[in-house]
Amino acid sequence: MSGAVDIDAGVRRGAGFEEQTYRKVTLRLIPFLVLCYVAAYLDRVNVGFAKLQMLGDLHFSETAYGLGAGVFFIGYFLFEVPSNLMLQRVGARAWIARIMVTWALVSGAFFFVQTTTEYYVLRFFLGAAEAGFYPGIVLYLMQWYPARRRSHVLAIFMVGIPLAGIVGGPLSGFLLEAFKGVHGYAGWRWLFLIEAAPSLVLGVAAFFYLANRPGDAKWLTVEEAELLTNALDGTSAHQTRVASTVGQVFCDARILLMALIYFCVIMGQYGLTFWMPTLIRGSGVRDPIMxxxxxxxxxVVGAVSMISFGKNSDRTGERRWHLIIPMAMGAIGYLITVWAGSNVPLSMLGLSLAAAGVLTPGPLFWALPTAILSGTGAATGIAAINAFAGLAGFVSPYLIGWLRDLTHSATIAMYVSAGVVTLGAAMILLVPAKLVNR
Structure with a gap:
């Protein structure tokens, strides 16, 4: 009888049991976290759609809009590292809930904006409220998945960015028109108020739904929790521990290099997400719903690309070229968008290629720093890299807005975006392959 029990336990702990356990964890956590990220990203970038009406209504310039869009990332930068350290101290469940409820309240307050000062202040506080959410999720998933599984999981999670565009674009266009003049208020005001509601609901739900670690999850068996914990211990044992404390993180030149690379990735992303509605309108489309x-x-193209590249990167263990190739695609997409002019189909081709190219590197990038981070350094390093790169979210919209006011054209701005993405791709070659490839 004892032998039969041992055989049964061995089967349960085999490859099939491992895959079943990770599938269970993924189905439990990832759909909910994706919904949270969709809500977060929508509240962050819906100002791009509000802009179609808000600028004329409040008499804002393109530069003022770009500055306000970018001020978000100043607040984000200042509070990113403290937020991630607090998440590590109090646990993801409570801290992610706090982040989401706070940003929902701030986002809804845009309903009342009248002046550029109010716009700037609320954008700053929105960034401060959301600080720590994305790097916190990266840190949270590190507590559930070993390194060999993270790129694919993060790619699925970060599908929240294109999903926010897929859902948020048509929704925002509809709200701008359907709620125009309701109770005497402009459609862009209702857009902010209505789109803040999902974040509020999901933030409350997060407190009751999430478990901090496998050992805290009541929906896992003892065997499943042990498997997940042991897999993480194995990852730590084989990790290159070059940065495990706060001091080591800020003294490591490779962390700085990765922060610069991610800065280029983020600048490419926000050159697209904050200005896509304006670029489409510039190609000749006028109806907000269209x-x-x-x-x-x-x-949609970006979502497919993210998942495909992420899955293949985990399958092959190759990291660098899975970043370089899509970033090159993104630069080419920006150039096609410039050359398309008023040709709508060609503009959509360029924007689709740009979206695939600048969205795909987001989740794959984190295979680089997590290969050299551990312990407290992981919480600090992930937040520090994300915070520094987040400054691109300030630089990109402000720079593009200023260039558009200066030249009355998007051409120079798109060339700059293409150049920055190309620079980021080139810097990846400075990261030793043996350090990050599996």
Whole structure:
């Protein structure tokens, strides 16, 4: 009888049991976290659609819009590392809930904006409220998945970005028109208020739904929790521990290099997400609902690209070229968008290629720093890299807005975006392959 029990336990702990356990974890956590990220990203970038009406209504310039869009990332930068350290101290369940409820309240407050000062202040506080959410999720998933599984899981999670575009584009276009003049208020005001509601609901739900670690999850068996914990211990044992404390993180030149690479990735992303509605309108499309529908197309392409590259990167263990190739695609896509002019089909081709190219590197990038981070350094390093790169979210919209006001054209701005993405791809070659490839 004892032998039969041992055989049964061995079967349960075999490859089939491992795959079944990770499938269970993924189905439990990832759909909910994707919904949270969709809500977060929608509240962050819906100002791009509000802009179609808000600028004329409040008499804002393109530069003022770009500055406000970018001020978000100043607040994000200042509070990113403290937020991630607090998440590590109090646990993801409570801290992610706090982040989401706070940003929902701030986002809804945009309903009342009247002046550029109010716009800037609320964008700053929105960034401060959301600080720590994305790097916190990266840190949270590190507590559930070993390194060999993270790129694919993060790619699925970050599908929230294109999903926010797929859902948010048509929704935002509809809200701008359907709620225009309701109770005497402009459609863009209702857009902010209505789109803040999902974040509020999901933030409350997160407190009751998430478990901090496998050992805390009541929906796992003892055997499943042990398997997950042991797999993480194995990852730590084979990890290159070059940065495990706060001091080591800020003294490691490779962390700085990775922060610069991610800065280029993020600048490429926000050159697209904050300005896509404006670029589509510039190609000759005027109806807000049609702009919303067309804006969903590049995000669909981006979602497919993210998952495909992420899955293949985990399968092969290769990291660098899975970043370089899509970033080159993104630069080419920006150039096609410039050359397309008023040719709508060609513009959509360029935007779709750009979306695939600048969205795909997001999740794959984190295979680089997590290969050299451990312990407290993981919480600090992930937050520090993300915070520094987040400054691109300030630079990109402000720079593009200023260039558009200066030249009355998007051409120079798109060339700059293409150049920055190309620079980021080139810097990846400076990261030793043996350090990050499996």
């Amino acid at each position: 702009i919303g529908l067309l804006s969903a197309i590049p995000f």
